[in-house]
Amino acid sequence: MASPQGLKAPLEFGGPLGAAALMLLLPATALHLLLAARSGPARLLGPPAHLPGLSELWNPRVLLLLLTWLGLQAALYLLPARKVAEGLELKDKSRLRYPINGFQALMLTALLVGLGISAGLPLGALSEVLLPLAFVATLTTFIFSFLLYMKAQVAPASGLAPGGNSGNLIYDFFMGRELNPRIGFFDFKYFCELRPGLIGWVLINLALLLQETELRGSPSLAMWLVNGFQLLYVGDALWYEEAVLTTMDITHDGFGFMLAFGDLVWVPFTYSLQAQFLLYHPQPLGLPRALLICFINAVGYYIFRGANSQKNTFRQNPSDPSIAGLETIPTATGKRLLVSGWWGMVRHPNYLGDLIMALAWSLPCGVSHLLPYFYFFYFAALLVHREARDELQCLQKYGRAWHEYCQRVPYRIVPYIY
Numbered sequence: 001m002a003s004p005q006g007l008k009a010p011l012e013f014g015g016p017l018g019a020a021a022l023m024l025l026l027p028a029t030a031l032h033l034l035l036a037a038r039s040g041p042a043r044l045l046g047p048p049a050h051l052p053g054l055s056e057l058w059n060p061r062v063l064l065l066l067l068t069w070l071g072l073q074a075a076l077y078l079l080p081a082r083k084v085a086e087g088l089e090l091k092d093k094s095r096l097r098y099p100i101n102g103f104q105a106l107m108l109t110a111l112l113v114g115l116g117i118s119a120g121l122p123l124g125a126l127s128e129v130l131l132p133l134a135f136v137a138t139l140t141t142f143i144f145s146f147l148l149y150m151k152a153q154v155a156p157a158s159g160l161a162p163g164g165n166s167g168n169l170i171y172d173f174f175m176g177r178e179l180n181p182r183i184g185f186f187d188f189k190y191f192c193e194l195r196p197g198l199i200g201w202v203l204i205n206l207a208l209l210l211q212e213t214e215l216r217g218s219p220s221l222a223m224w225l226v227n228g229f230q231l232l233y234v235g236d237a238l239w240y241e242e243a244v245l246t247t248m249d250i251t252h253d254g255f256g257f258m259l260a261f262g263d264l265v266w267v268p269f270t271y272s273l274q275a276q277f278l279l280y281h282p283q284p285l286g287l288p289r290a291l292l293i294c295f296i297n298a299v300g301y302y303i304f305r306g307a308n309s310q311k312n313t314f315r316q317n318p319s320d321p322s323i324a325g326l327e328t329i330p331t332a333t334g335k336r337l338l339v340s341g342w343w344g345m346v347r348h349p350n351y352l353g354d355l356i357m358a359l360a361w362s363l364p365c366g367v368s369h370l371l372p373y374f375y376f377f378y379f380a381a382l383l384v385h386r387e388a389r390d391e392l393q394c395l396q397k398y399g400r401a402w403h404e405y406c407q408r409v410p411y412r413i414v415p416y417i418y
């Protein structure tokens with residue numbers, strides 16, 4: 001049953017109609033990008049050069065490959081963890097426990113893949129099945145989201161998400177009804193957010209790099225940069241895994257089609273678009289320009305990591321010496337808000353750093369095509385929308401104190417611009 005609070009929550013993403021449209025549009029966009037990256041003209045806008053038939057999309061062996069991958073990541077999740085962390089307090093005052101072994105999973109996966117490659121595993125061939133792989137991953141996500149929806153039918157009201165319980169089947173299927181669906185210690189949302197999709201993304205990048213080596217004798221500098229930058233990003237996410245427990249996805253959003261598709265299809269198949277593009281459209285890149293791009297990525301990472309770590313430290317231990325000199329304002333909830341340091345520059349400095357990195361990931365692909373810049377434009381739109389959602393939640397949480405923060409720190413993401 002939906003909680004009374006859930007029934008009153010305002011509808012997002014354009015309500016049931018918007019949710020239905022997104023459930024068609026997102027898979028279609030992912031497939032379009034995969035097709036465009038390998039086509040000659042590599043057009044972001046406009047119809048794809050050819051439409052694949054079902055025989056190009058459906059392949060039971062690829063389904064088996066996907067299930068093996070999910071099974072492997074699930075097994076790594078269940079291995080003993082260096083630490084078990086507690087999540088934020090839930091409505092019923094309890095706290096869930098989460099294993100912190102994502103980085104260990106990345107290392108063990110790298111070890112297994114390394115052993116596989118040295119034993120003759122043709123990892124580069126993965127680049128040839130990306131289309132059917134994305135297709136079966138999409139089908140799997142629909143089935144998985146249906147199972148999550150059914151599981152929520154028997155969840156206690158206190159376990160339901162504030163937003164995904166409107167009573168409309170399509171909307172709730174999309175948004176996700178249950179906040180933290182679990183079987184025992186296995187937390188589906190936490191698992192999907194950081195493991196199969198993120199690690200899958202860098203594995204796909206590596207496969208594309210190996211395939212380029214096979215085709216052209218060695219990987220290009222542009223391919224090295226894209227692989228390196230994105231590996232740093234994924235490694236960082238898993239190294240600071242505990243920080244994900246305070247993100248909106250874990251604390252506020254239900255686990256339904258939107259996040260499941262985002263985690264299992266959108267991230268691995270569209271975030272690897274630059275490497276896909278480079279395999280089929282090699283780009284010359286000289287050392288001076290490569291160094292400049294590395295510098296841009298380093299600036300973005302510095303801001304992203306600095307801002308995220310500052311807030312996480314502040315929330316976990318406000319008296320930590322590294323943040324002792326920062327100015328804060330009190331709120332009626334007892335929590336304080338940072339108004340100096342990174343969080344005094346703009347209201348979402350972590351988004352700014354993330355966006356600068358997004359630009360650095362596209363620049364190695366040159367400026368001849370728009371396609372590799374898709375991630376940058378999509379990400380800017382996602383963060384603007386996400387920022388607006390977070391503002392609303394913070395306004396509800398902190399009221400007048402949030403108004404004061406907005407007055408003291410007037411810009412949202414980009415200083416003096418937005």
Ligand SMILES: NC(=O)C1=CN([C@@H]2O[C@H](COP(=O)(O)OP(=O)(O)OC[C@H]3O[C@@H](n4cnc5c(N)ncnc54)[C@H](OP(=O)(O)O)[C@@H]3O)[C@@H](O)[C@H]2O)C=CC1
Nearest residue numbers: 247248249308311336337338339343350351354386390394
């Ligand atoms: N690559 C990708 O596709 C995506 C990446 N991201 C990245 O994920 C990271 C996390 O983002 P996200 O979960 O959206 O949100 P944030 O990490 O920005 O967290 C927002 C929360 O921080 C707290 N907060 C806000 N302002 C202050 C302040 N001044 N002082 C102290 N606390 C404050 C509030 O929660 P409270 O007060 O309750 O603690 C607020 O709800 C970001 O770096 C983002 O760029 C996000 C989405 C997609």
Ligand SMILES: CC(C)=CCC[C@@H](C)[C@H]1CC=C2C3=C(CC[C@@]21C)[C@@]1(C)CC[C@H](O)C(C)(C)[C@@H]1CC3
Nearest residue numbers: 026193236237244247249258259261262263266267
């Ligand atoms: C278009 C569509 C399907 C939207 C769904 C959005 C998801 C793709 C993103 C929502 C929040 C995300 C986060 C990350 C990846 C993308 C999704 C799932 C993240 C795991 C990337 C790595 C970062 O370091 C992070 C851990 C902070 C981040 C958390 C949010």
